[in-house]
Amino acid sequence: MLDTHELGRRPGSMRALERTVAAPADLGTAVIGIPEGAELALDLRLEAVMEGVLVSGTVTGTATGECGRCLDPVEVEVVADVQELFAYPERAGAAEDSGDEDEEVSELEDDLADLEPSLRDAVVIGLPFQPLCSPDCPGLCSECGARLADDPEHTHDVVDPRWSALESMFDPTNVSDETKES
Numbered sequence: 001m002l003d004t005h006e007l008g009r010r011p012g013s014m015r016a017l018e019r020t021v022a023a024p025a026d027l028g029t030a031v032i033g034i035p036e037g038a039e040l041a042l043d044l045r046l047e048a049v050m051e052g053v054l055v056s057g058t059v060t061g062t063a064t065g066e067c068g069r070c071l072d073p074v075e076v077e078v079v080a081d082v083q084e085l086f087a088y089p090e091r092a093g094a095a096e097d098s099g100d101e102d103e104e105v106s107e108l109e110d111d112l113a114d115l116e117p118s119l120r121d122a123v124v125i126g127l128p129f130q131p132l133c134s135p136d137c138p139g140l141c142s143e144c145g146a147r148l149a150d151d152p153e154h155t156h157d158v159v160d161p162r163w164s165a166l167e168s169m170f171d172p173t174n175v176s177d178e179t180k181e182s
């Protein structure tokens with residue numbers, strides 16, 4: 001909650017606000033998000049306008065998740081833009097009439113602005129859809145699940161039995177050699 005009381009109501013008055021807050025729960029998606037209680041740095045500007053208080057600025061935090069390919073832990077610095085108009089309760093009706101009908105106007109309650117919904121929207125939009133530990137992460141071996149980044153030359157000499165049957169059909173000498181050896 002942001003207290004806008006000190007700002008006053010004269011249109012044009014402005015206040016900068018820098019604050020570190022604890023992240024609320026569910027700040028992210030299923031694959032990556034800012035953990036609850038982690039530091040969120042707010043760098044905001046509060047501006048009194050006719051209809052209410054315009055809050056704009058950035059929120060910065062560190063999201064954690066798993067690489068979508070190799071499942072390694074991933075940390076992503078999130079810097080999200082926030083902008084939200086909080087209408088004075090007695091002006092909220094007017095703001096709703098003039099604005100987009102689908103858009104719900106946030107209201108100030110006792111000079112307090114609930115920034116959480118807009119923070120959540122801004123942060124979620126700023127998160128990667130599929131987080132990766134590095135853009136060219138090779139992922140895991142489909143055969144044994146090893147991390148291919150640790151061992152790029154990694155192969156398995158497992159030959160599909162149907163494939164070896166084909167090989168023997170096309171290369172009879174090879175088969176006879178193997179038969180002799182075994």
Ligand SMILES: [Zn+2]
Pocket residue numbers: 067068069070071072132133134137138139
């Ligand atoms: Zn990875």
Ligand SMILES: [Zn+2]
Pocket residue numbers: 141142143144145146154155156
């Ligand atoms: Zn493998």
